[in-house]
Amino acid sequence: MLRYVSIVAAILSLLSCEKRETPVNSFSDEVFIRIADFQDRRLSDSLIQFFNHEVAGYRRAAALAFGSVQDTSASEALGRLLNDSDSTVRKAAIFALGQTGGAKAYQLLVQANFNSAEYYEALGKTASKDQGTSLTENSWALYRLALRGLTDTAHVTSAIQFLHSANSIDSRLRAAHFFSRGPANIDGAEDALIKSALSDSSVFVRMASASALRKIKSERVQQTLKELVKVDPDYRVRVNAMRALQSFPLSEIIETLFEALNEENNNVSIAASEVAIQVATAEQYSALVEKARATKHWRVRANLYEASLASISNKELTEEIIRVTRAAENPYEKAALISALKNAPMAYTFVGEQLLTTDIPVIRSSSASSLIGMNKHKLFEKSMQGSFLAFYKKALQGDDAAVIGTIATVLMDTTLGYKNIISDYQFLHDAKQKLSLPKDNEALQPLEKAIAYFEGKENEGEVKNEYNHPIDWGLVKTIPSDQQVIIKTSKGNIVIQLLVEEAPGSVANFVQLSSSGYFNGKNFHRVVPNFVIQGGCNRGDGWGSEDYSIRSEFSGRRYKEGSIGMASAGKDTEGTQWFITHSPTPHLDGRYTIFAEVVTGMDVVHRIGVGDEIVSVDLIYK
Numbered sequence: 001m002l003r004y005v006s007i008v009a010a011i012l013s014l015l016s017c018e019k020r021e022t023p024v025n026s027f028s029d030e031v032f033i034r035i036a037d038f039q040d041r042r043l044s045d046s047l048i049q050f051f052n053h054e055v056a057g058y059r060r061a062a063a064l065a066f067g068s069v070q071d072t073s074a075s076e077a078l079g080r081l082l083n084d085s086d087s088t089v090r091k092a093a094i095f096a097l098g099q100t101g102g103a104k105a106y107q108l109l110v111q112a113n114f115n116s117a118e119y120y121e122a123l124g125k126t127a128s129k130d131q132g133t134s135l136t137e138n139s140w141a142l143y144r145l146a147l148r149g150l151t152d153t154a155h156v157t158s159a160i161q162f163l164h165s166a167n168s169i170d171s172r173l174r175a176a177h178f179f180s181r182g183p184a185n186i187d188g189a190e191d192a193l194i195k196s197a198l199s200d201s202s203v204f205v206r207m208a209s210a211s212a213l214r215k216i217k218s219e220r221v222q223q224t225l226k227e228l229v230k231v232d233p234d235y236r237v238r239v240n241a242m243r244a245l246q247s248f249p250l251s252e253i254i255e256t257l258f259e260a261l262n263e264e265n266n267n268v269s270i271a272a273s274e275v276a277i278q279v280a281t282a283e284q285y286s287a288l289v290e291k292a293r294a295t296k297h298w299r300v301r302a303n304l305y306e307a308s309l310a311s312i313s314n315k316e317l318t319e320e321i322i323r324v325t326r327a328a329e330n331p332y333e334k335a336a337l338i339s340a341l342k343n344a345p346m347a348y349t350f351v352g353e354q355l356l357t358t359d360i361p362v363i364r365s366s367s368a369s370s371l372i373g374m375n376k377h378k379l380f381e382k383s384m385q386g387s388f389l390a391f392y393k394k395a396l397q398g399d400d401a402a403v404i405g406t407i408a409t410v411l412m413d414t415t416l417g418y419k420n421i422i423s424d425y426q427f428l429h430d431a432k433q434k435l436s437l438p439k440d441n442e443a444l445q446p447l448e449k450a451i452a453y454f455e456g457k458e459n460e461g462e463v464k465n466e467y468n469h470p471i472d473w474g475l476v477k478t479i480p481s482d483q484q485v486i487i488k489t490s491k492g493n494i495v496i497q498l499l500v501e502e503a504p505g506s507v508a509n510f511v512q513l514s515s516s517g518y519f520n521g522k523n524f525h526r527v528v529p530n531f532v533i534q535g536g537c538n539r540g541d542g543w544g545s546e547d548y549s550i551r552s553e554f555s556g557r558r559y560k561e562g563s564i565g566m567a568s569a570g571k572d573t574e575g576t577q578w579f580i581t582h583s584p585t586p587h588l589d590g591r592y593t594i595f596a597e598v599v600t601g602m603d604v605v606h607r608i609g610v611g612d613e614i615v616s617v618d619l620i621y622k
Helices: 002-019 030-040 044-052 056-069 072-081 087-100 103-112 117-126 139-147 153-162 169-181 187-199 203-215 219-231 235-247 250-261 266-279 282-294 298-311 315-327 331-343 345-357 361-375 382-396 401-411 426-432 441-455 504-515 602-607
Strands: 484-489 492-498 526-528 532-535 563-566 578-581 594-600 613-620
Touching: 030 044, 030 056, 030 504, 044 056, 044 072, 056 072, 056 087, 072 087, 072 103, 087 103, 087 117, 103 117, 117 139, 139 153, 139 169, 153 169, 153 187, 169 187, 169 203, 187 203, 187 219, 203 219, 203 235, 219 235, 219 250, 235 250, 235 266, 250 266, 250 282, 266 298, 282 298, 298 315, 298 331, 315 331, 315 345, 331 345, 331 361, 345 361, 345 382, 361 382, 361 401, 382 401, 382 426, 401 426, 401 441, 426 441, 492 504, 492 602, 504 594, 504 613, 594 602
Parallel strands: none
Antiparallel strands: 484 492, 484 613, 492 594, 526 532, 532 578, 563 578, 563 594
16 A cells, blocks of 8 residues: 555656646746846846856856947957857857957957857958958858958959859858949959859849849840849849849840839839839830839839939929829828929929828828938929928927938038028927937937037937836746747738747847737838838838837847848837848848747748738737
């Protein structure tokens, strides 16, 4: 009997163990919370204390924190971690030093002498121009030097070799982006880039190579790009090839452009209409107007109207666009048409009235931007300056932060001469009283500069948010490390997985907003073909925010197709807006928080257009 009781007790004990809560993420460990909270509060000294901790995981977390803190005073301490016994700690220190930058960081990295992609990327982030001349053997170093404008012919020669199909996809992709984002003179890479754009097995390498070809203005490149626009099976390659064709005169590419305007994929037709804006000439005016009237897509129509006005300022066409604008019911269409009028200064009265009378934020901000475009247009007449200033002053009497920030940029433009006619700039101080941090950071930045300009003073520096909105660690501890979310849109559903262990503050913020229904009914206000779709703005125009901000959380994770990042107006200014990438965007790595990735629904992401609705955002419970 005693033995039976003992066995039962043992079974019950095991069952009770199984019923104990299993930690859902690493933040069940209070030490990790302390480290992450010190990171969030940017407390360098408190983080450095963990560099000597016996637990390697804590040392790693503390080192990684400096990838976001980016405090140069911590470089020496991070350098000591390059000799840590644990490889993950060393890797974190390398990343942090690369993110922090500066001569000291480079010196410490060189002395360590590692051989890894992360190491060479960090060298590329920190090297001076002279130091970078020797960094030719790694595609990551090349790419980072290219982003900083520190490359020479030797780097170009090395990048050509990395494009070869025998190399890894990662190396080829980095080389293609080197040419796309790097030096202007890449003529020596023509053969390699053409081959890569036409035949690389990776669509991501093909699209980056196609983009790079815009820098080489040869007949062969033009024919290659035309072929890509017509035949590549992936719309993203076609988009990039179409954009690259804007390096050539419209007369030489007009057939390809007009065919692309009729593409079934809206992203390609939008890209083609954007190219038309850049290359339009008077010779194609009538054809562009005809295409604008014929198209069924409102974004394409607005762009073609803008292209037409860019080629010839025509009173009849201007009046036509005004009529179409008045009739438009879609606020995003109306805003796009108003934007097109920036090439017609004669329409300033209509646009000014839209600015002062509409109650729709996206139309207000578009009207302000359009007025500024008119103000800078070659057909702007000096006699109009007083009327424009009257609109500006009247608009600044309102409390629209986007309008205030936008108008501030034009008033301090030294080429426009407003300082010569404004004797009393108290109205700028009055506008400032309506703004507050952290909510209006993006508008306060240009306004502060404008006030300093009129006062004849040096701008005091970047407008920075004070620490606010602490991370809700109680909530973080309840979010599983594999938590998924379903984003229901008017085009279909997108399932994403949150990365709570890498970006706890951003994930907690997203979960709080989602759970309250904050995103429901809002629109994707920004869609850049083969770049991003962006939503979460409470105004619907990209200027929206709430009365708080959160901090940037950078990690070694890279932006790929379906990465979800936090939009910002600079480091530590994130709030409610987020974006999803169409394809790899390595220039965003380490600069924008990645807090989630798409699991399913990328086909939906690729179909989303400006104005499409976020129906709901809900956590998926297993």
